[in-house]
Amino acid sequence: MNVIKTRVAIIGAGTAGLAAWRAARAHRQEVVLIEGGAYGTTCARVGCMPSKLLIAAADCAHQLERAPTFGIHPGQVQIRGREVMARVRGERDRFVGLVNASVESIPVELRLRGRARLVDAHSLMVDDHTRIEADALVIATGSRPSFPADWRRLGDRLVVSDEVFEWQQLPGSVAVFGPGVIGLELGQALHRLGVKTWMFGMGGQVGPLTDPEVMGYAAGCLRKAFFLDADARIGRMERQGQGVEIDFLDAEGVNQRIRVDYVLAATGRRPNVDGLGLERLGMALDDRGVPLADPYTLQTSLPHIFVAGDASNQLPLLHEANDQGRIAGDNAGRFPEVRAGLRHSRLSVVFTDPQLAMVGADYRELERRYGGCDCFAIGRASFEDQGRSRVMLRHQGLLRVYGEQGSGLFLGAEMMAPEAEHLAHLLAWAHQSRMTVAQMLAMPFYHPVVEEGLRTALRDLHARLHLGPALGDRCMECGVGD
Ligand SMILES: Cc1cc2nc3c(=O)[nH]c(=O)nc-3n(C[C@H](O)[C@H](O)[C@H](O)COP(=O)(O)OP(=O)(O)OC[C@H]3O[C@@H](n4cnc5c(N)ncnc54)[C@H](O)[C@@H]3O)c2cc1C
Numbered sequence: 312m313n314v315i316k317t318r319v320a321i322i323g324a325g326t327a328g329l330a331a332w333r334a335a336r337a338h339r340q341e342v343v344l345i346e347g348g349a350y351g352t353t354c355a356r357v358g359c360m361p362s363k364l365l366i367a368a369a370d371c372a373h374q375l376e377r378a379p380t381f382g383i384h385p386g387q388v389q390i391r392g393r394e395v396m397a398r399v400r401g402e403r404d405r406f407v408g409l410v411n412a413s414v415e416s417i418p419v420e421l422r423l424r425g426r427a428r429l430v431d432a433h434s435l436m437v438d439d440h441t442r443i444e445a446d447a448l449v450i451a452t453g454s455r456p457s458f459p460a461d462w463r464r465l466g467d468r469l470v471v472s473d474e475v476f477e478w479q480q481l482p483g484s485v486a487v488f489g490p491g492v493i494g495l496e497l498g499q500a501l502h503r504l505g506v507k508t509w510m511f512g513m514g515g516q517v518g519p520l521t522d523p524e525v526m527g528y529a530a531g532c533l534r535k536a537f538f539l540d541a542d543a544r545i546g547r548m549e550r551q552g553q554g555v556e557i558d559f560l561d562a563e564g565v566n567q568r569i570r571v572d573y574v575l576a577a578t579g580r581r582p583n584v585d586g587l588g589l590e591r592l593g594m595a596l597d598d599r600g601v602p603l604a605d606p607y608t609l610q611t612s613l614p615h616i617f618v619a620g621d622a623s624n625q626l627p628l629l630h631e632a633n634d635q636g637r638i639a640g641d642n643a644g645r646f647p648e649v650r651a652g653l654r655h656s657r658l659s660v661v662f663t664d665p666q667l668a669m670v671g672a673d674y675r676e677l678e679r680r681y682g683g684c685d686c687f688a689i690g691r692a693s694f695e696d697q698g699r700s701r702v703m704l705r706h707q708g709l710l711r712v713y714g715e716q717g718s719g720l721f722l723g724a725e726m727m728a729p730e731a732e733h734l735a736h737l738l739a740w741a742h743q744s745r746m747t748v749a750q751m752l753a754m755p756f757y758h759p760v761v762e763e764g765l766r767t768a769l770r771d772l773h774a775r776l777h778l779g780p781a782l783g784d785r786c787m788e789c790g791v792g793d
C-alpha cells in the first residue's frame with residue numbers, strides 16, 4: 312500500500328476543494344487533493360451551468376410565445392428536444408473542459424483518485440490503495456440529491472436533476488416533486504419547452520422565500536402557467552409501463568389521476584459527509600451528521616479539520632463554496648494559526664421568470680431577531696405597474712425591503728422581480744457596505760429602468776422608518792418609472 316505524509320489533505324475536487332487547494336498551496340508545498348468521482352465540479356457538470364443552459368432555451372421559447380403581444384408573429388414555432396438537449400450538453404461540456412484544464416494544472420503527484428474516508432483524526436484511506444497522514448484536513452465533499460427511499464420502486468422513471476441533463480430528447484410530461492430552487496428552475500423551464508408539467512410540494516414552501524407575502528405572490532404567479540400545489544395530497548404513485556401514475560387530491564379536494572413519463576425528485580440535497588467515518592472521531596456533528604463549524608474560520612471541533620462548500624450545509628451556493636473553500640484552505644495551510652475570513656452578505660437568486668432573490672437577513676430571521684417589537688419596518692413595491700417592466704411586458708413582481716427602526720440601516724430583502732439578479736446585487740452591495748436606507752436613496756437612479764421599482768420600495772421603507780416626510784411613491788418628477 313502507498314503511504315503519503317503531507318501537510319494538508321483536501322477531500323473533494325469541486326469548487327470548494329479547488330479553492331481550498333489554491334489557498335493552502337500559498338502556504339505549503341505538500342497539499343494533496345483527493346477526488347472520488349468525476350472531475351469538473353457539480354456546478355459545471357450537473358448544477359448551475361447546465362440548469363441555466365436549459366433555462367436559456369426555455370426563455371427563448373417563451374419570448375417567441377409572447378412576441379404576438381408586441382405585434383410580432385414568428386410563425387409556426389418548433390421546439391426540437393434533441394437540439395435543445397444537444398446544446399445544453401455541448402455548452403456544458405465546454406464549461407467542464409475549462410474546469411478540467413485548471414485541474415490538470417495541479418501537479419499529478421498531488422492529485423489522488425479514489426474515495427477517501429477517515430481512519431483516525433489525522434489519517435485517511437483512499438479506496439484501499441493509499442494511506443494519507445496529514446497535519447490538517449479540509450472536507451469539501453459536496454452534496455447529493457435526497458428523496459424518500461421507497462420512490463426507487465419507480466425504477467428508471469424516477470430521475471434527479473443530474474439525469475435531466477443527460478436526456479437526449481425532451482419527454483412529453485413530468486411530475487416535479489419539490490418546488491424548491493431546483494424544482495422551480497427545472498420545472499418552469501421544462502414547462503416552457505413544451506413538457507406538460509405538474510409540481511407538487513410539501514408544507515406550502517415555494518423556493519427559498521421566507522416572506523409570506525412574497526412567497527404567496529410568487530406561488531400565484533407560477534400557478535398561472537402550470538399546475539403547482541405547494542402542499543400536495545398525494546394518494547398513490549405507481550410505475551405503469553413506461554410511465555408513472557399519480558393519484559392526488561386537487562385544491563377543491565377532488566381526486567385526480569395523471570400519468571407522466573418521469574417523476575423528477577427535487578426534494579432537497581444532503582451533504583456527502585456520511586461514509587467519511589466522522590462519527591468515530593468524536594467530532595461535534597449536528598443531527599444530520601454534518602460537522603459543526605465556525606462560519607468565519609470553517610474550523611470544526613477538531614481544530615485541524617475544516618469543512619467547506621455544500622458539505623458544511625451552511626449555504627449551499629456556488630460563491631459560498633468558493634469563499635468557504637478559500638478560507639478553509641488558507642487556515643489548513645497556515646495551521647495551527649487560524650484566521651477569520653471575509654464572509655459576504657447573503658445573496659441568492661433563483662433563475663425562474665420572474666426571478667426570485669434574497670439579500671441580507673431574510674424575513675424569518677428578522678421576525679426571530681426582532682420578534683414581537685416594531686424594531687424593523689418593511690417597504691414594498693409591486694412591478695405590475697412599474698414603467699420599464701411594463702415596457703418589456705415583464706410586469707410581474709413584488710419586492711419587500713427591510714430596515715431597522717432608529718438606525719435606518721438596510722437589513723435585507725426578498726423579491727420576485729424582473730431582473731432580480733441585478734436588483735439583488737445592488738442590494739447586497741448596499742447591505743455589505745452597511746448603508747442606511749437614506750444613503751441608498753441618495754444614490755443615482757436612471758430612467759426608465761427596473762431599478763426605479765427598487766427606489767419605490769426604498770421610499771416606502773424610508774417613510775415607515777419615520778426618517779422624514781413620506782416621499783411620493785409615484786413621483787412624476789422622476790418620470791413614469793416608479
Ligand atoms: C441543478 C443545480 C443547479 C444549481 N444552480 C446554482 C446556481 O445557479 N447558483 C449557485 O450559486 N449554486 C447553484 N447550485 C449549487 C452549487 O452547484 C453548489 O453549491 C456547489 O457546486 C457546491 O460545490 P462543492 O465544492 O461544495 O461541491 P462539489 O462541486 O459537488 O464537489 C464535491 C466533490 O467531492 C467529491 N467527493 C465526495 N465524497 C468524496 C470522498 N469521500 N472522497 C473523495 N471525493 C469525494 C465529489 O465527487 C465532488 O467532485 C446548483 C446545484 C444544482 C444541483
Ligand SMILES: NC(=O)c1ccc[n+]([C@@H]2O[C@H](COP(=O)([O-])OP(=O)(O)OC[C@H]3O[C@@H](n4cnc5c(N)ncnc54)[C@H](O)[C@@H]3O)[C@@H](O)[C@H]2O)c1
Pocket residue numbers: 459488489490491492493494496511512513514516517518519577578579580626627628659660661662
Ligand atoms: N439558483 C441557485 O442558486 C440554485 C439553483 C439550484 C440549486 N441551488 C442550491 O441547491 C440546494 C438544493 O436545492 P433543492 O431544490 O434540491 O432543495 P430545496 O431545499 O430548495 O427544495 C426542496 C423542496 O422540496 C420540498 N419537499 C421535500 N420533501 C418533499 C416531498 N416528499 N414531496 C414534495 N416536496 C417535498 C421541500 O418542501 C422544498 O420546498 C438549494 O438550497 C440551493 O442552495 C441553488
